[in-house]
Amino acid sequence: xxxxxxxxxxxxxxxxxxxxxxxxxxxxxxxxxxxxxxxxxxxxxxxxxxxxxxxxxxxxxxxxxxxxxxxxxxxxxxxxxxxxxxxxxxxxxxxxxxxxxxxxxxxxxxxxxxxxxxxxxxxxxxxxxxxxxxxxxxxxxxxxxxxxxxxxxxxxxxxxxxxxxxxxxxxxxxxxxxxxxxxxxxxxxxxxxxxxxxxxxxxxxxxxxxxxxxxxxxxxxxxxxxxxxxxxxxxxxxxxxxxxxxxxxxxxxxxxxxxxxxxxxxxxxxxxxxxxxxxxxxxxxxxx
Numbered sequence: 001x002x003x004x005x006x007x008x009x010x011x012x013x014x015x016x017x018x019x020x021x022x023x024x025x026x027x028x029x030x031x032x033x034x035x036x037x038x039x040x041x042x043x044x045x046x047x048x049x050x051x052x053x054x055x056x057x058x059x060x061x062x063x064x065x066x067x068x069x070x071x072x073x074x075x076x077x078x079x080x081x082x083x084x085x086x087x088x089x090x091x092x093x094x095x096x097x098x099x100x101x102x103x104x105x106x107x108x109x110x111x112x113x114x115x116x117x118x119x120x121x122x123x124x125x126x127x128x129x130x131x132x133x134x135x136x137x138x139x140x141x142x143x144x145x146x147x148x149x150x151x152x153x154x155x156x157x158x159x160x161x162x163x164x165x166x167x168x169x170x171x172x173x174x175x176x177x178x179x180x181x182x183x184x185x186x187x188x189x190x191x192x193x194x195x196x197x198x199x200x201x202x203x204x205x206x207x208x209x210x211x212x213x214x215x216x217x218x219x220x221x222x223x224x225x226x227x228x229x230x231x232x233x234x235x236x237x238x239x240x241x242x243x244x245x246x247x248x249x250x251x252x253x254x255x256x257x258x259x260x261x262x263x264x265x266x267x268x269x270x271x272x273x274x275x276x277x278x279x280x281x282x283x284x285x286x287x288x
């Protein structure tokens with residue numbers, strides 16, 4: 001309950017500062033302000049994030065058995081399950097902004113990679129309708145999939161620095177310019193990020209240097225001992241993806257709407273940001 005109180009207070013303080021700008025955005029786009037309801041947007045956001053923190057797999061069972069069954073005192077104004085699902089879209093934009101506020105700080109040592117977010121089994125691609133026109137076929141190191149890609153940059157502490165979702169057939173190098181420009185230092189990636197044009201653009205337009213493994217037919221590069229040691233720790237970002245998928249459940253094939261997919265992904269990423277212990281490089285290699 002102490003963790004729940006801390007989570008809710010942090011989100012509520014954020015939303016109180018965010019709400020005036022949020023309502024001004026709605027009015028500027030020709031929409032009305034959100035009609036008040038018994039449960040607040042802060043509570044909706046807290047519930048969505050708590051679902052991932054408690055590592056439930058099905059939101060419906062979490063809502064009925066955990067919230068309505070055991071947490072009535074913490075959330076006295078809980079609506080019915082169907083009404084709560086109708087209210088979830090109110091939290092999409094606040095969740096996006098809240099995730100941005102939970103990002104870590106650049107330390108000068110960053111890692112970049114992408115992972116698949118499959119939305120259905122390959123055998124059900126032709127019958128899948130929820131993401132028709134949005135999801136695409138892509139190929140990762142584990143084979144073909146149908147869905148999206150999650151691109152992420154982390155620091156050596158395992159904290160998220162930047163994330164971006166693209167279609168499944170997007171080249172890993174495509175979002176690097178946008179994601180890496182605000183960073184500084186050195187960015188380590190796998191062979192999928194090899195690009196002479198990208199390296200030249202980053203050298204001219206950013207304060208970051210991209211370092212990757214080389215293909216077998218490429219000339220061997222001379223790296224400083226520290227850079228070589230840091231490059232060998234690139235599996236750190238894959239460990240982060242493992243926790244996002246296995247603990248935070250950001251990937252599953254039970255989505256019934258695009259909004260559900262977005263809120264599930266955002267709240268899962270935020271839940272990871274709240275982890276007290278993240279994968280990290282405990283002993284940073286030192287240059288000899």
